[in-house]
Amino acid sequence: MPIMIVRRGLLACLLLIPLTGCADQIDLETATVPLALGMDLDEEGRFHYFTSEPIFSSKLKKTSHESSGTSTTLRQSRERQDSQILGLTLGRNFQVTIIGKRMMQHKGWFKMMDVLYRDARNTLTDRMIMFDGPVSELFALDQPDQPMMPVLLRGMVINKSSRSETANTSVQQLHRQMYETGITPYVSEITVSNKKIYMAGTALMDSKGIYVESLNTTESILLAVLQRTANPGISLTFQIPGVEKQPPFVSNSVSISPGKISTKIKTSYENGKFNFHIKVKTNVSLTEHLFPFDVFKEKKELEKKINEQMTKKLTALVHKIQKKKVDPIGLGLYARAHEYDAYMKVKDNWGEALSRGDVKIEVSVTIASVGAVR
Amino acid sequence: MNAQAQKQKPSITILQFICIISGIQIGVAVLSLPGNLVKAAGTDGWIAIIIGWIIAGVAGTVIVMVMKNGQDETILELISRTLGKWAGKLAALLMACYFVLLTFDGLNRTVLITKTWLLPNTSSFTLMVLMLIPSYAVLNNQIIAVGRYVVVIFLMSLWVPFIYLLPLKNGHLLHLLPVIKEGWGPVFIALKALIYPSLGIIAAFFLYPYLKNKKQAVAGMWVSNSITMGLYLFITVICLLFYSPDEFIQYNEPVISMLSSIEFRFVERIEVLFIAFYIFFFSMVWIPCLYLTVECTSWMLGGKKKTLHLQIICVGLAVITYLLKPTFSASDDLQERLMWIGFGFEYVLPVCLLGYLWIYGKFQPRR
Numbered sequence: 126m127p128i129m130i131v132r133r134g135l136l137a138c139l140l141l142i143p144l145t146g147c148a149d150q151i152d153l154e155t156a157t158v159p160l161a162l163g164m165d166l167d168e169e170g171r172f173h174y175f176t177s178e179p180i181f182s183s184k185l186k187k188t189s190h191e192s193s194g195t196s197t198t199l200r201q202s203r204e205r206q207d208s209q210i211l212g213l214t215l216g217r218n219f220q221v222t223i224i225g226k227r228m229m230q231h232k233g234w235f236k237m238m239d240v241l242y243r244d245a246r247n248t249l250t251d252r253m254i255m256f257d258g259p260v261s262e263l264f265a266l267d268q269p270d271q272p273m274m275p276v277l278l279r280g281m282v283i284n285k286s287s288r289s290e291t292a293n294t295s296v297q298q299l300h301r302q303m304y305e306t307g308i309t310p311y312v313s314e315i316t317v318s319n320k321k322i323y324m325a326g327t328a329l330m331d332s333k334g335i336y337v338e339s340l341n342t343t344e345s346i347l348l349a350v351l352q353r354t355a356n357p358g359i360s361l362t363f364q365i366p367g368v369e370k371q372p373p374f375v376s377n378s379v380s381i382s383p384g385k386i387s388t389k390i391k392t393s394y395e396n397g398k399f400n401f402h403i404k405v406k407t408n409v410s411l412t413e414h415l416f417p418f419d420v421f422k423e424k425k426e427l428e429k430k431i432n433e434q435m436t437k438k439l440t441a442l443v444h445k446i447q448k449k450k451v452d453p454i455g456l457g458l459y460a461r462a463h464e465y466d467a468y469m470k471v472k473d474n475w476g477e478a479l480s481r482g483d484v485k486i487e488v489s490v491t492i493a494s495v496g497a498v499r
Numbered sequence: 500m501n502a503q504a505q506k507q508k509p510s511i512t513i514l515q516f517i518c519i520i521s522g523i524q525i526g527v528a529v530l531s532l533p534g535n536l537v538k539a540a541g542t543d544g545w546i547a548i549i550i551g552w553i554i555a556g557v558a559g560t561v562i563v564m565v566m567k568n569g570q571d572e573t574i575l576e577l578i579s580r581t582l583g584k585w586a587g588k589l590a591a592l593l594m595a596c597y598f599v600l601l602t603f604d605g606l607n608r609t610v611l612i613t614k615t616w617l618l619p620n621t622s623s624f625t626l627m628v629l630m631l632i633p634s635y636a637v638l639n640n641q642i643i644a645v646g647r648y649v650v651v652i653f654l655m656s657l658w659v660p661f662i663y664l665l666p667l668k669n670g671h672l673l674h675l676l677p678v679i680k681e682g683w684g685p686v687f688i689a690l691k692a693l694i695y696p697s698l699g700i701i702a703a704f705f706l707y708p709y710l711k712n713k714k715q716a717v718a719g720m721w722v723s724n725s726i727t728m729g730l731y732l733f734i735t736v737i738c739l740l741f742y743s744p745d746e747f748i749q750y751n752e753p754v755i756s757m758l759s760s761i762e763f764r765f766v767e768r769i770e771v772l773f774i775a776f777y778i779f780f781f782s783m784v785w786i787p788c789l790y791l792t793v794e795c796t797s798w799m800l801g802g803k804k805k806t807l808h809l810q811i812i813c814v815g816l817a818v819i820t821y822l823l824k825p826t827f828s829a830s831d832d833l834q835e836r837l838m839w840i841g842f843g844f845e846y847v848l849p850v851c852l853l854g855y856l857w858i859y860g861k862f863q864p865r866r
Contacts, residue, residue, distance in 0.1 A: 135636055217768065245616045248768070249759040297760040298669065305743035455671075462676030 158218045160275035165225030165260035174202040175264045191264045200240045219251040220279040225260040229336040249297040252282040253312040255328040289349035290342040292327045307457020337449045351454045353388045363434035368416045380413035392463040399482035410494040420495045435488045443484045450476035513715045515646030518653045520723040522783030523699030527608040533738040535692035537747045540685035545735045551693035552728035559700045559720030561849045566707040568856045574704035595795035605784035616774045627820040670740030698841040
């Protein structure tokens with residue numbers, strides 16, 4: 126008999142277990158789920174936040190609601206956000222986090238994001254984007270012919286980055302890039318012109334997170350080649366010098382689509398200088414060449430010309446990076462792995478050390494196919 | 500008569516033996532291990548696991564060798580037979596304290612993690628009570644129930660390590676290089692971080708008499724240690740590949756934080772599902788430990804009324820949680836202390852006992 130009572134008691138307790146979730150309950154009707162988070166400074170240096178949340182209603186024409194305001198911190202801004210909307214704001218579903226260029230030019234902006242990392246309920250997979258302009262302009266855009274801004278931006282970043290045309294930096298990865306001394310942060314960059322959103326490429330920051338330089342989409346592809354993250358499917362176009370042009374057409378162009386790219390980086394340290402020897406090797410298929418050329422007979426020559434052009438472009442990119450004393454390639458990781466003692470001495474000033482170093486680039490392209498026509 | 504008694508006595512299989520020991524070892528310790536290793540030895544921390552594996556394996560073998568001196572008796576009976584009745588009682592009391600601390604530590608961590616990641620508005624006390632109810636249900640039966648429960652959880656969790664291969668997409672092998680960057684010193688210092696996660700081999704003291712085939716005990720010890728250390732190595736290396744060496748120390752629980760970066764197309768916030776599942780996994784510490792506590796206290800007081808002992812301990816744990824209000828820093832403190840207490844119980848004590856029993860055997864030849 127007592128066993129029966131104990132069993133019934135246990136069953137009753139088991140049934141009570143789901144009730145404890147009630148303390149943490151959220152009704153779907155009262156939840157507001159912002160999909161985009163924006164942060165910026167205004168002219169006077171005040172911190173502004175922006176959110177964009179979808180509205181599920183058939184009566185309204187507009188599908189999203191934007192709220193904004195000033196506050197001292199991001200978490201504090203939640204009260205302000207809640208005062209503008211119907212429900213309670215949750216940070217559980219951000220798709221993109223957008224930082225204004227002005228804010229990124231101020232040291233210490235990264236600290237403002239602390240709540241995203243500390244409060245475990247916030248997402249870390251949202252993509253980081255820098256907006257070239259005041260973020261308020263982006264959130265005020267409401268183009269009926271474009272999808273919802275957060276969805277559009279996330280799609281842009283994920284899909285463009287699969288072709289390496291921009292960075293694919295999530296909030297989680299930004300954390301890594303900020304704290305790792307051997308790499309400097311880089312995020313996607315977008316602009317708005319004529320009320321349309323454009324993917325501009327990649328924004329580079331120095332080791333403290335301050336914005337220093339932008340790369341366009343072509344440079345972003347080349348950066349991915351050096352970072353060894355370039356996937357097959359990217360496309361590169363070169364102008365071959367010495368070939369006659371027929372203006373207005375730039376008919377000395379040749380486009381290639383590399384397959385798997387093998388990038389080997391050799392590191393050495395001599396006379397107080399880091400030397401990197403980067404070997405890029407790949408099989409490409411010609412996707413376009415606008416000048417008459419017998420690819421079968423003069424294949425070697427064309428390969429040589431492409432090698433020259435690509436080396437030139439990669440070297441220019443590296444020089445640009447060195448000049449700004451940043452290292453989005455992550456050469457510091459190689460330096461630490463192979464020249465540990467020397468690296469540890471310059472660890473906290475790696476961008477500076479890299480700018481004094483030598484980077485040699487060697488490209489070897491093999492044309493594997495020439496396409497369907499001769 | 501004797502054969503019949505043998506039959507009625509509960510017994511556990513070698514698989515249950517392995518799973519119970521590995522379960523106590525892995526449990527909540529796996530969460531903080533990578534962080535502690537990295538703090539001590541940077542990216543070379545993983546090498547310490549290989550050394551720790553050998554040490555823990557030897558310690559386990561010593562425990563089995565001690566137990567071979569007895570005939571079907573637990574360590575407590577063995578101690579009271581060779582060292583005297585009161586020594587046995589004292590050993591039972593000390594071990595009961597040790598196991599109750601391990602239990603409390605396991606439960607406490609689970610409550611804290613559940614609170615941080617899943618239910619921040621629910622009180623610790625409520626969570627603690629909720630964890631204790633199913634534990635009580637399992638433990639109110641014999642050792643067989645504990646063994647079966649742990650095996651089931653083990654088999655249910657086999658797929659979990661594979662999920663950790665997903666974040667490797669963003670891993671960098673370069674983080675591990677150069678190997679032995681600061682010499683061997685830090686690696687040996689990092690061994691300290693491995694003491695706490697290897698605690699649990701002591702369970703063999705109590706499980707050995709129940710083991711069906713005693714010849715497998717040494718092999719079982721090595722298998723369970725290899726499972727534990729293999730998992731530690733796997734998780735630590737993955738954490739090192741994923742997090743940059745400079746960034747690593749920023750995280751309190753890298754093993755859980757890593758999950759937040761996993762993305763699937765069909766489900767978001769995957770870590771929430773995982774942490775809920777991990778509670779099962781964490782229970783592999785406190786359920787066997789709670790069993791061992793009851794085993795010690797009830798033996799000390801005559802071996803009867805195990806249920807009453809269990810009820811008192813469960814209520815006690817709940818009350819302590821209510822009064823103490825768990826915090827992470829207190830929990831870290833407890834783990835630090837447990838590390839040294841456990842070192843005494845699981846590494847030093849068996850060696851001393853083995854030495855004593857050897858001398859004892861010399862001077863008092865068995866009849």
